[in-house]
Amino acid sequence: MNPTETSSRLRILLIEDDEHDSLAFHRAFEKGSVAYEITDCILAEDALLQVLADASLFDVVVIDHQLPGMSGLDLCKEFLRKKTPLPLVLLTGRGSQELAIEALKAGVDDYIVKEHGQGYLELLPVVLPEIVRKHGDRVARERAERALRKAYDELEQRVQERTAEVARTTEQLKRELTERKRAQEALRESEEKYSTVAESSLTGIYIDQNGKIVFANKTFAEIYGYSRPELVGMESWKLVHPDDRAWIDEMRTKRLKGEEAASEYQARGLTKDGKTIWIVRRNTRIDYGGKPAILGNIVDITESRAKEAQLIQASKMSTLGEMATGVAHELNQPLSSIQIGADFFRNMAKQGRQIPHEELAYVSEQMTQQVARAVKIINHMREFGRKAEIQPEKVDINQPLRAVFALLGEQLRVRGIKVKLNLEDDLPPVLADSNRLEQVFIDLVVNARDAMGDERARLDGETTENTLTVTTFQEHGKVAVTIADTGPGVSDGLKEKIFEPFFTTKEVGKGTGLGLSISYGIINDYGGTIEVASEVEKGASFKITFPACDKG
Ligand SMILES: Nc1ncnc2c1ncn2[C@@H]1O[C@H](COP(=O)(O)OP(=O)(O)O)[C@@H](O)[C@H]1O
């Protein structure tokens, strides 16, 4: 509907079957001052068709109530049902108030009571434009309202969406918060747990950062005899025995650089009152406050070490007993040479003969050499008997092996055991004590000797020669030794047991069962490993490895 058109010319569709009334309608507009155009229609159906075909041809529909075939009110309802966008005005007869009310209720825009002689006709040109205007206003208002509602609905929807989003975010935040709280709680708990663990630990625990103690537990403080406030901030080298400072420092530097360094080792410590203590220490590189640090665990082994030293010393004595026979064989040789020399001198003297000068020089030189050899053997025995060096040194592992076979070689030969030494030259040294290594090798060789001397080994009557094969080589940065025999071997069930102290299968008086357990301890002290590979009836093979260290 176009309001400008409405104002220029009022286009009326009049549905009126009464000729007289229709004429009066026309006349009323002719007299009025409104520009107009009236389309007459007698039948309700015609009117419906016209409006449905093109509603924009009219500004208002005026319907008489009394129509043939259909009442004006029903026609109005029909228009309304078809959503006709035009204002509808019902012409009713006098005294039909209820009809008028029903019409308004149904949605008709207005009604006009036909009261002849009452001047309703004169009112028509004034009232109708007013109705059209009001209708237009209403339509516009409704449209605005609709638009407003739509906008409102959209807004509402957006608000709802945003609210939902906010709710979701809040929910998520809440969840994250609870989670964080839980994590903090867990962290606090675990920190508490750790500090309780650290506090109640029997091991000394400390953290060293940049060479200074930044944390120490109670046990650590007790071991060194300091109070904890005294320890925190102290330079950690003060706790190390002066003789061990250099190599421990070297190791620390390596570890902090991420290079391979022994993570467990024994060293001497220095207490507050200057006492030397022995500690075993396990170190790990950690992050402390975002910076690299060393977390260390220490145990005071001063006492157990003293006991162990006693035990080792005791077992060494039994090893020495084993060696005595070998030494006797070894000493026999130089002694008989010296005897030959002495006999020669005595015979010459008896016969009153002069010994030529060169001969005298030669024989006495030979005798001196043999004495030197005997002295060497005796010195070696004496050397072996002394307590082991506390501080490990760089040892070429072939050297104690050769010493062992110098002592025991003869004994083995006598028993028909062939010795094969495959010693690789140019091995890197290992950090150990040569004497102790010798003790380990003697025990292993004696074990092999005993195993091959065992009657069991010869039960099958085979004549194959018994052989002891000793091999040294380098493997994955380690120095390795294997000592393999052709004895009866070690059964699977005993492979762990044989390293236990006092485990022996030998007769009372022959074995102590300490050899392997002490060897195990010694090898462990130097960061090495020992294991046995064996198949029953194929002999036993003991493999020992030590970390290789730099030459020089
Ligand atoms: N080379 C070997 N072949 C077979 N059995 C072995 C060998 N070495 C050790 N054993 C077994 O391990 C046991 C423990 O050895 P060890 O600790 O040296 O004590 P002991 O020699 O005093 O018996 C031996 O009694 C023996 O049964």
Ligand SMILES: [Mg+2]
């Ligand atoms: Mg033994």
